[in-house]
Amino acid sequence: MAYKRVEVPAAELERQREICAKIREGLGGARPLAFVDTYGCQQNEADSEALRGYIELMGFGFTEDENEAELIVVNTCAVRGHAEMRVLGNVGALVHAKARNPRLIVAVCGCMVQQPHMAEKIKNSFRVVDLCFGPHELWRFPELYERAARRRGRVFEVSPCEGVVAEGLPVHRQGSVKAWLSVMYGCNNFCTYCIVPYVRGRERSREPEAVLREFESLVRQGYKDITLLGQNVNSYGNDLGGKCDFPDLLRKINDIPGDFWVRFMTSHPKDATKKLFDTMAECEKVCTSIHLPVQAGSDRVLQDMNRRYTAEKYLSLVDYARKLMPDLTITSDIIVGFPGETDEEFESSLAFVRKVGFARAHVFAYSRRPGTRAYDMGDQLTNAVKEARSHEMIRVTTATQQAFFKAQIGRTEEVLFEREIQKGVWEGYSMNYTPVAVASDTSLAGEIRSVRIESCTDTHCMGAVL
Ligand code: SAH
Ligand code: SF4
Ligand code: F3S
Numbered sequence: 001m002a003y004k005r006v007e008v009p010a011a012e013l014e015r016q017r018e019i020c021a022k023i024r025e026g027l028g029g030a031r032p033l034a035f036v037d038t039y040g041c042q043q044n045e046a047d048s049e050a051l052r053g054y055i056e057l058m059g060f061g062f063t064e065d066e067n068e069a070e071l072i073v074v075n076t077c078a079v080r081g082h083a084e085m086r087v088l089g090n091v092g093a094l095v096h097a098k099a100r101n102p103r104l105i106v107a108v109c110g111c112m113v114q115q116p117h118m119a120e121k122i123k124n125s126f127r128v129v130d131l132c133f134g135p136h137e138l139w140r141f142p143e144l145y146e147r148a149a150r151r152r153g154r155v156f157e158v159s160p161c162e163g164v165v166a167e168g169l170p171v172h173r174q175g176s177v178k179a180w181l182s183v184m185y186g187c188n189n190f191c192t193y194c195i196v197p198y199v200r201g202r203e204r205s206r207e208p209e210a211v212l213r214e215f216e217s218l219v220r221q222g223y224k225d226i227t228l229l230g231q232n233v234n235s236y237g238n239d240l241g242g243k244c245d246f247p248d249l250l251r252k253i254n255d256i257p258g259d260f261w262v263r264f265m266t267s268h269p270k271d272a273t274k275k276l277f278d279t280m281a282e283c284e285k286v287c288t289s290i291h292l293p294v295q296a297g298s299d300r301v302l303q304d305m306n307r308r309y310t311a312e313k314y315l316s317l318v319d320y321a322r323k324l325m326p327d328l329t330i331t332s333d334i335i336v337g338f339p340g341e342t343d344e345e346f347e348s349s350l351a352f353v354r355k356v357g358f359a360r361a362h363v364f365a366y367s368r369r370p371g372t373r374a375y376d377m378g379d380q381l382t383n384a385v386k387e388a389r390s391h392e393m394i395r396v397t398t399a400t401q402q403a404f405f406k407a408q409i410g411r412t413e414e415v416l417f418e419r420e421i422q423k424g425v426w427e428g429y430s431m432n433y434t435p436v437a438v439a440s441d442t443s444l445a446g447e448i449r450s451v452r453i454e455s456c457t458d459t460h461c462m463g464a465v466l
Contacts, residue, residue, distance in 0.1 A: 053170030163201025167269025297352025337386030
């Protein structure tokens with residue numbers, strides 16, 4: 001692919017920080033509030049943390065109440081039509097907040113607005129929006145905000161772009177125990193149903209040194225459960241001239257001193273290698289869980305999805321990995337109702353899910369995305385068929401999840417606790433990504449404890465702290 005990796009010059013990023021400082025000075029000691037509303041995947045969550053980093057430098061505080069905010073940023077997702085409808089509904093409703101506070105600035109960013117038809121729609125039909133920018137412009141948010149705040153017209157920055165790498169953005173993280181860390185951006189795979197490669201640009205990896213520096217700083221700050229992000233982490237380093245692939249990166253991270261767990265997502269089965277699983281098995285800080293979306297169990301459907309593996313190849317990966325790591329947790333994504341999916345093909349997806357016995361799987365009804373190849377495929381299925389198949393698939397994934405939970409009973413697991421879900425009940429995840437709940441009168445937030453799993457509910461393994 002003739003894509004050339006572009007890094008944003010450090011001086012440009014410095015200029016953005018200077019703009020933040022100028023905005024902060026202009027506030028004259030006031031501390032207005034901003035609301036950053038995020039849709040979509042972890043990549044978007046990570047992007048919102050960088051936006052918050054900038055917004056904090058601009059002198060703002062944060063709120064989740066749109067009526068208190070002077071700035072609302074809606075970071076959008078385009079992966080399914082449903083997500084887009086929700087965003088449009090919520091953005092439209094901001095006219096009330098704007099009527100109450102005419103100074104309010106409304107920004108809409110992220111994957112949805114990188115689609116030209118959506119940017120156009122917002123321009124024409126959502127006058128409440130002052131600023132609109134795609135994922136490739138995020139690094140220059142301060143400059144765009146400043147332009148919008150001058151109010152000489154609405155600002156739209158959504159030109160086509162193959163993507164850049166911006167190092168050293170300020171990051172305001174939400175949690176203090178779990179953290180996201182992007183190791184690469186974009187996607188080259190063009191699965192025929194998927195909008196992501198169109199809106200997120202080409203694959204580009206961060207330099208390993210930059211990733212390691214950020215990781216070390218997270219460990220120093222006390223983060224204990226760090227997830228490396230990329231649309232397909234298994235192609236990490238393909239653009240770095242062979243000096244460091246993803247397993248190499250995992251090994252370097254595992255060598256960082258400190259008490260932490262490292263996870264990663266997402267892995268594309270076509271690029272998952274024995275080296276990846278060997279490395280996971282050998283590195284004690286790398287969690288024994290993997291999210292490996294299969295999407296479908298029928299080879300014909302997989303081929304039309306352009307996934308470039310067969311059900312057989314997927315099973316052989318699972319087989320290899322489970323032999324090395326008997327406790328490995330495998331989670332997945334499944335799409336039902338892809339164009340032309342017959343009853344038999346759907347049945348083979350159901351059988352496949354039972355056969356692998358996923359610990360958890362997200363089930364998605366196929367959503368037709370304008371501009372993708374599957375959009376123009378014949379034999380699009382009706383909503384009724386897609387819904388019925390979703391229900392049936394969810395029944396099966398719920399059953400495999402229950403079987404997985406039951407198999408945990410009697411085991412002792414290290415659990416990192418996060419929050420109180422009911423009075424006196426604390427929830428966390430084990431290293432192998434099992435949701436665990438225990439009773440405790442004292443706070444367990446941020447603590448890693450050994451827990452003996454004793455029973456399970458529909459949603460959790462229940463246990464007792466040892
Ligand atoms: N890069 C990741 C996933 C990104 S999108 C990967 O390859 O696994 C997350 C999930 O959304 C996908 O795994 C897929 O199951 C689902 N998805 C993507 N496009 C979709 C569409 N058009 N309709 C329904 N589900 C979709
Ligand atoms: Fe979409 Fe496929 Fe890329 Fe994942 S690998 S982001 S599903 S095109
Ligand atoms: Fe959605 Fe963009 Fe993520 S389309 S799933 S927010 S990469």
